Amino acid sequence: MDAATQRRLLETMLRIRKAELQLAVMYKNGKVPCAAHLYEGQEAIAAGVCENLRLDDCITSTHRGHGHCIAKGMSLKEMMAEVCGKKTGCSAGKGGTMHLFKPEAGVMGTVGIVGGGIPLATGLGLAMKMKATDQVAVSFFGDGAANNGAFHESLNMASLWKLPVIYICENNLYATSVAVWRSTSVPNVGVRGAGYGMPGLTVDGNRVDDVYEAAADAVARARAREGPTLIECVTYRIRGHFEGEDAFYRTKEEVAEARKRDPIDYWKARLIADAAITEEDFQAMSAKADSEVAEAAAFADASPFPEPEDALVLTAKEHCCA
Amino acid sequence: MAYVVVMPRMGQTMEEGSVVEWMKKEGEAVSKGEVLLTIQSDKAELEVEADYSGVLVKILITPEDGEIPCLDPIAIMAESGETVDADRVLEEFLAKRRK
Numbered sequence A: 001m002d003a004a005t006q007r008r009l010l011e012t013m014l015r016i017r018k019a020e021l022q023l024a025v026m027y028k029n030g031k032v033p034c035a036a037h038l039y040e041g042q043e044a045i046a047a048g049v050c051e052n053l054r055l056d057d058c059i060t061s062t063h064r065g066h067g068h069c070i071a072k073g074m075s076l077k078e079m080m081a082e083v084c085g086k087k088t089g090c091s092a093g094k095g096g097t098m099h100l101f102k103p104e105a106g107v108m109g110t111v112g113i114v115g116g117g118i119p120l121a122t123g124l125g126l127a128m129k130m131k132a133t134d135q136v137a138v139s140f141f142g143d144g145a146a147n148n149g150a151f152h153e154s155l156n157m158a159s160l161w162k163l164p165v166i167y168i169c170e171n172n173l174y175a176t177s178v179a180v181w182r183s184t185s186v187p188n189v190g191v192r193g194a195g196y197g198m199p200g201l202t203v204d205g206n207r208v209d210d211v212y213e214a215a216a217d218a219v220a221r222a223r224a225r226e227g228p229t230l231i232e233c234v235t236y237r238i239r240g241h242f243e244g245e246d247a248f249y250r251t252k253e254e255v256a257e258a259r260k261r262d263p264i265d266y267w268k269a270r271l272i273a274d275a276a277i278t279e280e281d282f283q284a285m286s287a288k289a290d291s292e293v294a295e296a297a298a299f300a301d302a303s304p305f306p307e308p309e310d311a312l313v314l315t316a317k318e319h320c321c322a
Numbered sequence B: 001m002a003y004v005v006v007m008p009r010m011g012q013t014m015e016e017g018s019v020v021e022w023m024k025k026e027g028e029a030v031s032k033g034e035v036l037l038t039i040q041s042d043k044a045e046l047e048v049e050a051d052y053s054g055v056l057v058k059i060l061i062t063p064e065d066g067e068i069p070c071l072d073p074i075a076i077m078a079e080s081g082e083t084v085d086a087d088r089v090l091e092e093f094l095a096k097r098r099k
Helices: A003-028 A043-050 A066-072 A076-083 A117-130 A149-160 A189-196 A208-223 A252-259 A263-273 A279-302 A308-312 A316-320 B086-098
Strands: A058-061 A107-110 A137-142 A165-171 A200-204 A229-234 B003-006 B016-022 B035-040 B045-049 B054-059 B073-078
Touching: A003 A043, A003 A066, A003 A076, A003 A208, A003 A263, A003 A279, A043 A066, A043 A137, A043 A165, A043 A208, A043 A263, A058 A066, A058 A117, A066 A076, A066 A107, A076 A279, A107 A117, A117 A137, A117 A149, A117 A165, A149 A165, A149 A189, A165 A189, A165 A208, A189 A200, A189 A229, A200 A208, A208 A229, A208 A263, A263 A279, B003 B086, B035 B073, B073 B086
Parallel strands: A058 A107, A058 A137, A137 A165, A165 A229, A200 A229
Antiparallel strands: B003 B073, B016 B035, B035 B045, B054 B073
């Protein structure tokens, strides 16, 4: 991995982290009109995977999708404005956190339905194959979605037809309030790849270099039209399932323990140890992310809500029948 | 800069909340992320963390006040060392909200 990539990974993770913490504050203060599922602690996965993607590659995401959108190239302003239901948002303020779309950047939607993005990414992969492009599609989904019928149907079909799809299971150990061991028949979702005749890996989702390397191989395989890959990234959901949740199903000690494995701390320490960056470089990156996030939050706050006539923009008719 | 702490809306169905306990006293320093108080939402008792580091200048709502609407002021915070007129901060907040 070259020095520029190492730094970009850190910058992406910082932007995601700071945007999420800012949204947590905005949520408490009534600025976010719908639920907010935040990505704190899982940043290495979005950053590590998307660093391997081109602008014309596509992703589908989940209810916890802000990080994926940022890593794929959606601006902080249009993401935050959309989450606040504002007209200047990527979906004109009509979708909110669970309908973040930016086709120009390959963000084909954060999907509120658990597992809903998996068949969508599979369909995108089929379209790419039929059009004979060298694009790839990535589906981000959680451990809960891996027990959903859509997962089975999609992975079977993608492997059978050698579709250029990378399935990224973010195992954050909890599906809402259900611990993964209570709901999942295998200790690691990665082993399920074998059942579909595709490579299935399990990597440490808090180590951005491990995620990056695993995704690089999978993307190369997909671009070469050699078929799909399943990568399970094991991580931990630091915050509640949603903002305002009383996470009664786990102990504070468990969360405190998980915080010690912070993906940003890990990568920062690695880069400093390798003399790739200095503490001053890190502080500068952190300050830059702070100011970008503050600017985006102010933009979202100052933007107007959509007007009734805005119901007619960004429609399927406008997009497909023009 | 001084700011108003509001009864947070912790969930889509929460319309009102009450203060269960202030974990900090007036005049006490608070670090960002520290638990400022606990509240009772429509569903659960929850900890509310400080959004910024500073000093808890004034507590406006106590457990005796019972349920109040979400986003109503419950306290005034300031930066450490900052002199603030709590009444004026509150007045400005309410005036801005009426707009």
